[in-house]
Amino acid sequence: MIIILRPSATEENIRHITEKIAEWGLKSEVSRGEQRTVIGIIGPEDRVREKPLAAFPGVESVTPVLKPYKLVSYEFRGTPSKVSVPVKNGKVEFGGKPIIVISGPCSVESREQIIQIAKQVKKAGAHMLRGGAFKPRTSPYTFQGLGEEGLKLLAEAREATGLPVITEVMDTKDLSVIEKYADMLQVGARNMQNFALLKEVGRSRLPVMLKRGMSATIKDLLLSAEYILNEGNFNVILCERGIRTFETYTRNTLDLNAIPVLKRETHLPVVVDPTHGIGLKDHIPVMALAAVAAGADAIMVETHHLPENALSDGEQALLPEEFELLMKRMRAVAEAVGRSI
């Protein structure tokens, strides 16, 4: 921790700070420059991270030396992690050379719907099926999901296609029922800092996809992931799905810059969701290609066979044939950057 003092800081201010640091069991190193005095804290930074040094008299700013996250940091592993989802006769593995593609509808609506879409995305080459049973909706007057019934239909779709399924968990009290049916848990953007939920999924045996909140910095996202790993669950993948900016033409601003940054900062695999990221159906495929070029380990896009009748987000679902075409285009880009699909 490095403390930069104001030009007006007094010797009394400096003494007060160094005494407190000593009281907390650390050492300080005072550098008196011509214009500013700087105090370095020597010793385990964790012990002072939460101390209100910034409000001490004479202090202008406080800069940490260490990252606030540990288990998720790239250095903790020193190599990228792989996260596996077991399937009959094998596994789907995130973080290797092959790029994983997840597709399916926004919400599970009916047996006919989910099974048909599952078959179609399977045929096009998807590796995993998505579908919401518990839906986080901005308005209370919109479709809230089928709940456990939706989970059962997801499990049927898995039976019918062999695709493992991912679905969202919105609340700690729903976790045990979801664990009965799902192969992977999704924590949504709006719950990225629902810390009670993060701790619970951290105790689950299932892998977790953690979506970046709309106003979450990359640091915030990594700290939320740290909650999960800290409970013992290291099977976490991080999802970039668009941040909120001043631009209103697109639904969100898909932040592809986050891909290389996350690859540098953490060992966890990175998935990109261009569907919610840009939110404009016509432009989703091209953003998926860009995500592949930028180094994504997985792509998640929504597909619906009858988008005009969808109960949620129909305006951003690809048709199965559009998804199939996208698979081909993504494959070409993947190969151009040394990956495969």
Add this chain to the structure above:
Amino acid sequence: MIIILRPSATEENIRHITEKIAEWGLKSEVSRGEQRTVIGIIGPEDRVREKPLAAFPGVESVTPVLKPYKLVSYEFRGTPSKVSVPVKNGKVEFGGKPIIVISGPCSVESREQIIQIAKQVKKAGAHMLRGGAFKPRTSPYTFQGLGEEGLKLLAEAREATGLPVITEVMDTKDLSVIEKYADMLQVGARNMQNFALLKEVGRSRLPVMLKRGMSATIKDLLLSAEYILNEGNFNVILCERGIRTFETYTRNTLDLNAIPVLKRETHLPVVVDPTHGIGLKDHIPVMALAAVAAGADAIMVETHHLPENALSDGEQALLPEEFELLMKRMRAVAEAVGRSI
């Protein structure tokens, strides 16, 4: 709902749209301008709000005519609401001429701490005591609150001072225990779109303070409040506590613009939290004054008697004597704008 078509929209596109609208049980009115065709939908807009019209061929944009929220809208009541918190021999009432002041520490840390601070803020004129027992912390390595023990201490502080208490509920599973001790529930910024939690507090008998999420628009905030009212709990106050912007000098950007906008859009009272809003101790008082001038119905500020030893947010806590001075200054501004404290 008003649908603006692209210049390239065909008659076939128009027919498709109007047929679908008829299928949904509404009527359409097609206006063919020189450059654009516009289709108005006549009938209950709710029925089409979730339809993916924006992705229909030929559509450029879709503009709703009605607001997506109802119960929270100003028009629903036609007059500002008052929200009461019962206290021995009376009540604390939000939304009247008197401005309510809530103060206390970020976290409940010990009996000695909470009772001492409660007495000091009571003496300075605060109407309500705040204190966190379940704490939403960005990092898993920081103080997570005392849990039920903290709630008991809060209740003791109420006994000692007569001040009603507000505390945060982070998860549905904690609600019943919190209801045993608290007088008002707080839903934090990070949980503003935790819809499972919103529904649960909507079924509580206790009044609720709903804090605006860091990237929540005013419309999002109102829709989240709508979840609570829709479950039957109309005792809701809305809290502006700073939004996330590009500016990094301040912790957040306290958005005082939200005050007059909320007063126009909703009948619910508005509280402002300058402590988290600007996050810089020295500047909190002046932002509190500005909030009073801008029409806030209540102000919430953190106070701590020993901020240098606080377990959380010590760098933004006022000292009791600073809080006392602020009360005087707020009172003067309140009177200047026709309110009282």
Add this chain to the structure above:
Amino acid sequence: MIIILRPSATEENIRHITEKIAEWGLKSEVSRGEQRTVIGIIGPEDRVREKPLAAFPGVESVTPVLKPYKLVSYEFRGTPSKVSVPVKNGKVEFGGKPIIVISGPCSVESREQIIQIAKQVKKAGAHMLRGGAFKPRTSPYTFQGLGEEGLKLLAEAREATGLPVITEVMDTKDLSVIEKYADMLQVGARNMQNFALLKEVGRSRLPVMLKRGMSATIKDLLLSAEYILNEGNFNVILCERGIRTFETYTRNTLDLNAIPVLKRETHLPVVVDPTHGIGLKDHIPVMALAAVAAGADAIMVETHHLPENALSDGEQALLPEEFELLMKRMRAVAEAVGRSI
């Protein structure tokens, strides 16, 4: 300057950095912590501010110790500055106990219009008249201002009322003509980083109001002001006029947090423009009151006697009687916070 190294930084990396620092004529101090090495640079920071240290092998981050601005910094003066605009028999002075109020239309439209409005705002108690002759408009198809003719009309309005006038300069080539008529120059938000223009107004004998750009941090604003002072013109006032955020209900987000921050960081007076800041006529007065409570040295609001016929920004102009009422309300708040109007 403090350089924090990556955990993977090598001795070779450290040697390379310290050699370069020596080459630039400064000294380095290497602190090897258990987890990270930190290098402090001793000597005049200016010499290394532009060096690409952040991209040196092994470097994780670089933190400056000094502020990048000097002449505008509070410490440079150690006391708030006053900026004067001479008027017949006296002066208008920004930065003292009295709060200065500037009003007038968005654009000068005609002799009748500007003189009538000038008389009305004078009567209501305004101290200065605003009016645009060269207008920065987002679209080329909207009214671009009367140019020099508008300046002449402004000068006539000054004659008629005694109010000094402020008007915008958009381009270096217009400066000499504007200097013939204006009492104060305005550099608009869109030109806040038009550095050629900043240098030119820095050479003017007239005081300058510099408006904060829509996405300018407080640091950016201060650096732009530094350009003007660096050319010798110290008569600068800074204007907060709303920043761009994700919120779309309001035109911009008036950032009142900037007032106390600027008062701490710089000796220059601060003016607030709630008209552009919130952009919604009904809410402008209340934001003006909040700005006064937050410590603004001056308030600028647009007034028009016939807003429905205004050639620009009519939707955010107050009527003269509304402005008069606002003056009374601002006066009450000013007194409540120890100022006057």
Add this chain to the structure above:
Amino acid sequence: MIIILRPSATEENIRHITEKIAEWGLKSEVSRGEQRTVIGIIGPEDRVREKPLAAFPGVESVTPVLKPYKLVSYEFRGTPSKVSVPVKNGKVEFGGKPIIVISGPCSVESREQIIQIAKQVKKAGAHMLRGGAFKPRTSPYTFQGLGEEGLKLLAEAREATGLPVITEVMDTKDLSVIEKYADMLQVGARNMQNFALLKEVGRSRLPVMLKRGMSATIKDLLLSAEYILNEGNFNVILCERGIRTFETYTRNTLDLNAIPVLKRETHLPVVVDPTHGIGLKDHIPVMALAAVAAGADAIMVETHHLPENALSDGEQALLPEEFELLMKRMRAVAEAVGRSI
């Protein structure tokens, strides 16, 4: 134009609005719904675009039907435009199947520097040379560029390599001297709404690259381009170079979403500048690949042979060998998406 009224709007309000519309020479169509009244304006929307309808009594919101830009709109041409820069024995053409690559240093620093870098980027396959002579710098204390001397050196580098040159124009008074040396003009992000400058480059014979401002929406960018086309210069390319968001890990947030959106909205070619966009040297190449995959017509990246000695932005310059490698990688991605380099 569609006017949505408040529920509280009176018949008197409606009459007032329709009378004003008639006065302006247009017709209105009043639709009285059960909950809201909507007024459509029939006739040339331009005539009412600037009218302050939003502030008329009883009005809740105003929605335009037409786009505010014309000449830049995709529909104006109905097909993508090509923009040519003549070179000896040919031309560099933006907007065709081949992707154009522009490279060079941030600033021209010396004859040796610019000629060496020009030769190296030429050898690696770049099509155009960039280099700043007039530099917009946030701080007045940093290198401001060599001015005309820099332009002469750029022209020498063109002689030496055959590469056409692009350089920034910061002020109207510099335009004539820059036109003597440059092949293409650049208007920087900070001047995107310097309307005086836009008009002047609109009268130039040279093609123009217009960079998106840090807080400019896509609509703002298109309106700024409209200024240039409106003066007669149709040779304009638009540059995405990163927007300002809350994320601080990256220098800016390169908004690749803007590429498909611009391709839909305008016929003008789109160039992407990942150097300023992400601002972190290590991550620039991968963002360049993503931009190619997302459909960019051109890529501009900074290269410097001795970045540690660069006078500006050295921390984000690629080495010539890194640039050469990037060319190969971009070529592979370009081919995967049906383009070439």
